[in-house]
Amino acid sequence: MAGLLDYPGSPEKTRDSLLPKLVAKPWIRRDPPDIILQKVLVVDPKSSSVLFGPQDVTLSKGVITAVKPHNTQPAVDDPDTIVADLDGKFVCPGLIDCHVHVSAVPGAKTMRELAETSAELIHLRTTYTLREMLFRGFTTVRDTGGATKALADAVSEGLILGPRLVQCGKALSQTGGHADFTPAHSDTGCCGGHSKFLGRICDGVPEVLRSTREELKAGADFIKVMCGGGVASATDAIETVQFTAEEIQAITTTCRQMGDKHTTAHAYTDSSIRHAIENGIKGIEHGNLMSPETARLMAKKGIYLTPTLACYGIMVRPPFEDFLPPDGQFKNKQVMEKGLDALKIADEAGVTVCYGSDLLTSMHALQTEEFSVRATVLSSPKILQHATTNASQLLKDSRLGRISENAFADVLVLNANPLDDVTILDRPEDHLLAVIKGGRVVSSKIDSLKAETW
Template sequence: MTHLLIVNSHVLDVHALTLRSGLSVLVSDGRIAAVGTDLSVPAGCTTLDARGMTLMPGLIDCHVHTVASSFNLGGVARQPNVFVMLRALPIMKAMLERGFTSVRDAGGADWSLAEAVRTGLVPGPRLFSSGKALSQTGGHADFRPRNDDLDACSCAYKLGNIGRVVDGVDACRLAVREEILKGASQIKVMASGGVASPNDPIGNLGYSEAELRAIVEEAGNANTYVMAHAYTPRAIARAVRCGVRTIEHGNLVDAPTAELMAELGAYMVPTLITYEGLANEGERYGLPAASIAKIESVRGQGRQAIEILARAGVKMGLGSDLLGETHPLQSDELRLRAEILGNGPVLQQATLIGAEILGQSGQLGEVTAGAIADLLLVDGNPLSDIRCLLNQGEHIRAILKDGLLHKNTL
């Protein structure tokens, strides 16, 4: 049994949004064994003096694409699986070094990547993978170009493709069952058009209601849930009425739709930072022209969407959704949201609410006895200055995941 005692830090209480001084935190075998004063310490326990620093939960990003090593997702989809895997490894390692100890992959990453991290084979955040996102023919995960004859889509088998093309109620049921069998933690569905795909305008709907309800039912049968890519009020309202639990992006949401989400207990995972990255770097790094033309139709309303959702009382998780060379912008999602909502609510989105979305309340996202010891020691106070969590984790002095020190510069 391994033990670590952290002393002299200011513990961030993400429930009350306060710093608690004078507490010690005992970590034993990957979990927080105790938080308090005058703790009984086992023999041979290592002590970490964190004087003046903030001890806080590891961050949770609820929308990443760890295999998206390029802006051109269609190009990634055609790469050999080994190349895709090798290019994903530094992306995951960098996420952990920024303080993201858990991430939910929204299409592409599979059980093997999650298991490689879990078993310590490669460094990275705890990975909740969706397997292949489900897309109708011509939907947001169908990267085939227009042609007289459409080639059969190989997307169900290539690791680099974030989704698979599937049509019809029975085929959707089978696809969900297959993704669950292959190890998906939750199911992702493309419920509207999107930016990074060639032939689906933002305003298009994805799937019939019968197909969406079948996908939700099958996920529920497996004791999990559905997350849906959707932008417009029509697509969002339709998805949550069909039982979708989390909406991804949602830039064009309006007040009545936000109120419907709150009424039905649906979560939103906005992804503001990806549109900054796409707009500023997309053309330079190979984002197709058709996708570049779509960016401004959703970018400008992202901040307004955050305000609308907050007024309606919709719970929001933190998401980044970055591609290619913009992965280093991940932590800037905190900054963008803090400019709108303030630091405290955004820290809760990146910890407590993220844990709720993952079905890990009490296990992740808080510094309490019994929780998994995913912890950050930060030089600074994120409640007053969110910048101490930016810049690739340079102010994060130590990172624990499952109670093990991944980084320690004390």
């Protein structure tokens, strides 16, 4: 075999020119150039305020290294440093969506078609879903069923363009539970009852233990448990309570023992919510039918709530009016009618509320509509905290959700203040000027701030 220095087909090639592609993972990029965002108005969601006066924000090697009052002549040692004069534009932390399903991909018109989509198509189409989420301003997402550690690693290494991905692997469901998409007459169905895009079935303490341990072994960041009925699943009424106390305790005990992993539960009703938290679950997804008493219990115990409100209206209006079967549409109406009331109840009780969209297929394009729905009952500052400060607490990562030193360089450049009107985030085509994730400009309408090519 010819050596690199006497490569017969291309003698002009040298070992040095080929070296960058000879590493084990040649898709990993070099650190981005430093960026100084000059004369910006820094939005601080935690204090619900804008820092006084124009600021200069410095980004280096994926983190924010300085936030200082504007200096007309910033010290620039590296000629590759990008200095962008943003002249009073607002900068906001990258948004965090705490309830997505990136593998519930476009390409299907109904829930049945989605469940029957091949695994290969799902993997390929997930790349589109992730890229579009990032372009909408979501620099971090928490996938609550379907994504894997391999996919999260592909994003973090730059092989796939997308938000930082926190994932639980497959959600856990009992037979006939919310992640059981097998026909009612089937014993196991495809893949032993596992959904290709959402969850896996396990019954009894031994199976539950094995499933939890397998997901954690595979790299799940947290574990999601289906503790009640769902809109999109065919055989379980909303009022059902799923898994036994012993099964849930087996899950939560294992999560504590294997690295103190977070647990969250799909639950709508008081019964399913209390069933979850009384047996050690630390978060609740949806919660549309909760009472004030249950909300106060959640606040007392420090249980996080991630409502997903816009999805119910989206799933029944054109062009998605046929997405759910008739029984699903009935259940959808059940939870939609009480969702905003539950959000107000949780807020008044002091529950830590996070942002979630929970959209499927092409509905992902409406990911930001959740801002507008919540704005009908809550203030803009509170809702912005849902997608920044509160979400960072849920994910236990203080580097997220803020524009300050040592935070991730996840920055949105906006032409309006989301603290005054959070619904501007639901119109990214009008107000989102640039998205920066990990110090890399991934999209930009600003001449002095060019997006990287991918």
